Amino acid sequence: MPIERTLAIIKPDAVAAGNAGHIIALLEREGFEIVAMKKVTLTEAQARAFYAVHRARPFYDSLVRFMTSGPVIPVVLEREDAISALRKVMGATNPANAEPGTVRKLYATDIEKNAIHGSDAPGTAAVEKPFFFSSLELG
Ligand code: CDP
Ligand code: MG
Numbered sequence: 001m002p003i004e005r006t007l008a009i010i011k012p013d014a015v016a017a018g019n020a021g022h023i024i025a026l027l028e029r030e031g032f033e034i035v036a037m038k039k040v041t042l043t044e045a046q047a048r049a050f051y052a053v054h055r056a057r058p059f060y061d062s063l064v065r066f067m068t069s070g071p072v073i074p075v076v077l078e079r080e081d082a083i084s085a086l087r088k089v090m091g092a093t094n095p096a097n098a099e100p101g102t103v104r105k106l107y108a109t110d111i112e113k114n115a116i117h118g119s120d121a122p123g124t125a126a127v128e129k130p131f132f133f134s135s136l137e138l139g
Contacts, residue, residue, distance in 0.1 A: 004082040005035060005138075007128040008090075009117035012070035015039075019107045020073050023116060026103060030089050032077040036137045041071045050131060059112065066112055074132040083125055086118040 008027070010020045024034070042050070047067040054060050079085060091102025095114055098105035108114035119125035129138065 001081040003078065003080055004122070004125070005076055005078045005129060006082040006086050006119045006125045007117075007132065008075045008077055008086060008119075010073035010075070011113070011115055011117060012066060012068075012072055013109055013113040014107050014115040015073055016070050017107070019115065023103055023107060024075070026106075027075075027077060027086075027089065030085065031079045032082065032086070033079060035076040035078050035139070036133045037073060037075045038132065039071050039073050040132070042068050044068055050128075062112060076129050076133055076138060083119055083122060087120060090116050090118050 010023055014020060014023060024037075028034070044064060047064045048055070051060065051063055051067070054063065077086060089102060091098030091104035091108075093104075093114060094111040095104040095108035096111075098108070103116045104114050107116075119128045
């Protein structure tokens with residue numbers, strides 16, 4: 001399995017609830033190394049751009065409101081097979097369907113306020129890492 005880098009975002013619900021540290025600790029226990037991390041509040045235009053793939057979906061406007069409702073913590077993570085490993089440890093989009101021990105089972109509120117984002121494929125990771133981090137920050 002190749003060493004990969006992926007993008008996670010600790011979402012506003014988890015940051016506001018004081019769960020960011022718990023989620024980062026869980027990810028480190030799962031073998032992810034923190035390459036870069038910051039705390040930012042997205043503008044509406046930035047949230048719309050980040051989630052542009054979902055612009056035709058009925059949940060898009062609400063998702064943009066949620067993602068701009070408070071600070072988020074984007075993190076670039078590195079480990080073997082990082083992209084699919086992160087998706088696995090995140091758990092299902094709807095926490096009601098998430099496996100025990102996953103971030104979303106432990107920390108999500110509902111299908112929208114679900115604590116964490118993770119890139120879903122190498123192509124999206126390649127676009128999402130530089131959305132938040134410069135080449136200087138990523139080494
Ligand atoms: O985040 P993930 O890749 O698991 O799910 P997605 O299908 O790419 O959707 C992106 C985000 O939109 C989710 O993480 C939820 O925050 C939100 N969403 C929602 O509010 N209602 C849905 N029915 C589906 C997704
Ligand atoms: Mg997705």
